[in-house]
Amino acid sequence: MKKVQHRPSKRFLAAQTKIDGKKAYPIAEAVALAKATSTVKFDASVEIHIKLNINTKKSDQQIRNTVILPHGTGKNLKLAVISTSNDQIKAAKEAGAEIAGGEEIINDIKENKIKFDILIATPEAMKLLAPIAKILGPKGLMPNPKDGTVAANAAEAVANLKKGKVNFKNDDSGNLHLTIGKVSFDEVKLAENFQVLMDGVIRAKPAGVKGNFIANVYLTTSMGPSIKVAV
Numbered sequence: 001m002k003k004v005q006h007r008p009s010k011r012f013l014a015a016q017t018k019i020d021g022k023k024a025y026p027i028a029e030a031v032a033l034a035k036a037t038s039t040v041k042f043d044a045s046v047e048i049h050i051k052l053n054i055n056t057k058k059s060d061q062q063i064r065n066t067v068i069l070p071h072g073t074g075k076n077l078k079l080a081v082i083s084t085s086n087d088q089i090k091a092a093k094e095a096g097a098e099i100a101g102g103e104e105i106i107n108d109i110k111e112n113k114i115k116f117d118i119l120i121a122t123p124e125a126m127k128l129l130a131p132i133a134k135i136l137g138p139k140g141l142m143p144n145p146k147d148g149t150v151a152a153n154a155a156e157a158v159a160n161l162k163k164g165k166v167n168f169k170n171d172d173s174g175n176l177h178l179t180i181g182k183v184s185f186d187e188v189k190l191a192e193n194f195q196v197l198m199d200g201v202i203r204a205k206p207a208g209v210k211g212n213f214i215a216n217v218y219l220t221t222s223m224g225p226s227i228k229v230a231v
Helices: 010-016 027-036 086-095 103-110 123-139 154-163 187-203
Strands: 045-052 064-068 079-082 099-101 118-121 165-169 175-182 214-221 227-229
Touching: 027 045, 027 187, 027 214, 027 227, 045 187, 064 187, 079 086, 079 103, 079 123, 079 154, 086 099, 086 154, 099 103, 103 123, 118 123, 118 154, 154 165, 165 175, 165 187, 175 187, 187 214
Parallel strands: 079 099, 079 118
Antiparallel strands: 045 175, 045 214, 064 165, 214 227
16 A cells, blocks of 8 residues: 655644754743744644654663643643552542542453543552553553552542653653643743743653763744754
């Protein structure tokens, strides 16, 4: 079967002409350009793509960290909490979790009755997840202490995620892909979110990485052209 090639739209090509592809823009200019070159009618996400100089085949050079973006991501995350403690379940609901419970949630997940973006579990409840590990794992929904989704204080974990906590880890090519807000955010908020994220990435630099840790950084919006950022 012949592969269909999708040509860029006229709107995309027009937006692309506003960007100097050979220039690395200061973040203030980059976010202004990103907002100006968004090509869709909905409130697009503003995304950051970071190429790292790491060897992804080495376990000690895997990047994983969390940051709390001061202005959030603009996404309304649906959070689920599993715990064996009624107090934890109650507190999680009060903190904003859309779904919170015990073993009954396991059955709902098995039967695909509930949908959520992030699953949080208290440590003692992790054993309950064994029957659904093969469901959660491929979807990237398995709770992990490294990103704060295995938490002794479920309510605190929920509150942090609602405030704008984001987890990041590199892909197999040594890249990071994250959302730092929406096109509707003002430029100052996007720039501040960007800086907090970059600080978190730099803090995660492995000891074994010598020289430049960050190869390049690009900013883009959903279906919009990419903009190189000076770092």
